[in-house]
Amino acid sequence: MFVTCLDLEGVLIPEIWINIAEYTKIENLKLTTRDEPDYDKLMKRRIKILNENDISLNQIQKIIKGMSPLPGSKEFLRWLHNYSEILILTDSFIEFAKPVVRALGDYTLFCHNLETDEEGKITNYSLRLQNMKKITTRKLKEMNFNVIAVGDSYNDIEMLKEADFGILFRPPKNVSEEFSQFPIVTEYLELKDQIKRILEI
Amino acid sequence: MFVTCLDLEGVLIPEIWINIAEYTKIENLKLTTRDEPDYDKLMKRRIKILNENDISLNQIQKIIKGMSPLPGSKEFLRWLHNYSEILILTDSFIEFAKPVVRALGDYTLFCHNLETDEEGKITNYSLRLQNMKKITTRKLKEMNFNVIAVGDSYNDIEMLKEADFGILFRPPKNVSEEFSQFPIVTEYLELKDQIKRILEI
Numbered sequence: 059m060f061v062t063c064l065d066l067e068g069v070l071i072p073e074i075w076i077n078i079a080e081y082t083k084i085e086n087l088k089l090t091t092r093d094e095p096d097y098d099k100l101m102k103r104r105i106k107i108l109n110e111n112d113i114s115l116n117q118i119q120k121i122i123k124g125m126s127p128l129p130g131s132k133e134f135l136r137w138l139h140n141y142s143e144i145l146i147l148t149d150s151f152i153e154f155a156k157p158v159v160r161a162l163g164d165y166t167l168f169c170h171n172l173e174t175d176e177e178g179k180i181t182n183y184s185l186r187l188q189n190m191k192k193i194t195t196r197k198l199k200e201m202n203f204n205v206i207a208v209g210d211s212y213n214d215i216e217m218l219k220e221a222d223f224g225i226l227f228r229p230p231k232n233v234s235e236e237f238s239q240f241p242i243v244t245e246y247l248e249l250k251d252q253i254k255r256i257l258e259i
Numbered sequence: 260m261f262v263t264c265l266d267l268e269g270v271l272i273p274e275i276w277i278n279i280a281e282y283t284k285i286e287n288l289k290l291t292t293r294d295e296p297d298y299d300k301l302m303k304r305r306i307k308i309l310n311e312n313d314i315s316l317n318q319i320q321k322i323i324k325g326m327s328p329l330p331g332s333k334e335f336l337r338w339l340h341n342y343s344e345i346l347i348l349t350d351s352f353i354e355f356a357k358p359v360v361r362a363l364g365d366y367t368l369f370c371h372n373l374e375t376d377e378e379g380k381i382t383n384y385s386l387r388l389q390n391m392k393k394i395t396t397r398k399l400k401e402m403n404f405n406v407i408a409v410g411d412s413y414n415d416i417e418m419l420k421e422a423d424f425g426i427l428f429r430p431p432k433n434v435s436e437e438f439s440q441f442p443i444v445t446e447y448l449e450l451k452d453q454i455k456r457i458l459e460i
Binding site: 136139144152160163164166167168169190200202203 | 260336337340344345346353361364365366367368369370372387388391394395398401402403404
């Protein structure tokens with residue numbers, strides 16, 4: 059029996075921080091783990107920038123509400139759900155991810171969460187689980203699931219390695235070059251073909 | 260962060276085997292674990308009865324297709340999904356459960372599966388995991404989720420015990436008497452109230 063674990067940003071929806079940066083016109087919010095590899099430092103920096111600019115969680119949620127899933131992602135999930143259970147695994151936060159995941163359907167979302175003060179300002183973030191994507195994949199395998207994992211960037215690699223089948227979806231060049239053991243797809247149609255081959259359908 | 264694990268039959272949809280028994284007018288298919296506590300013996304007996312009566316998986320799936328979710332269950336899940344992730348855990352089989360779960364929404368289903376021959380006759384069943392409900396609950400807790408479990412009968416008790424919060428939904432009298440440590444609800448409105456109290460909303 060199959061479970062497919064999918065990364066959210068870049069695979070099913072656009073990058074959330076890029077959208078926030080564009081909407082607020084704050085260039086520094088475009089920084090990613092490629093610019094600051096230490097995720098904790100990066101997140102603390104982002105939170106600092108938001109507070110310096112007086113941007114509350116509520117305002118960010120309004121920006122996110124305006125985001126649409128990537129074209130074709132909803133139909134892809136609907137197709138996939140005929141053959142495999144689906145879990146969406148993201149290192150983002152439920153306060154950001156939940157509304158846009160619900161626009162995709164009633165899928166299950168495993169992620170982290172933010173901390174806010176009384177005024178609705180983001181004060182910190184809380185990781186529910188270190189190495190969440192990898193550990194979730196491992197536990198699914200321990201429950202005798204065959205796991206397909208789909209991701210696009212560095213923080214997905216451990217999940218892809220742990221899964222029975224790992225697929226890179228629209229990875230940046232450095233990721234696809236460094237992890238050439240995984241098949242690379244750029245369209246949902248190709249992703250479907252890869253999954254069909256795995257499922258032998 | 261919360262995950263709610265819900266049993267399927269009796270909690271969200273009617274009992275599948277009862278429906279099959281009524282539709283096929285085969286009284287013996289109404290037997291449950293209350294009549295035959297050994298699940299393996301019970302399932303082998305059911306499969307034998309189906310084959311003696313020339314009933315294929317395809318025919319059963321047509322019967323199941325005609326089943327509706329319990330009134331109110333869909334709305335309940337939609338409400339719950341605002342506050343908690345949702346997993347549907349059933350000791351039934353994907354070939355039976357999947358179509359009726361999809362009628363509820365795109366929720367994640369953890370279950371077992373059937374084996375069939377070329378003619379589509381059910382030859383055996385395969386448990387993906389022994390004590391699936393309990394083990395899934397335990398692994399979710401290991402992933403730092405707070406787990407609410409909702410079930411109605413004996414095969415849910417270990418899950419309810421393992422969870423942070425266990426709730427009995429419309430249990431038979433012997434179950435509610437034997438496991439009086441769990442709150443008992445008979446309507447979705449009461450179930451919502453119990454969950455609201457747990458989530459402090």
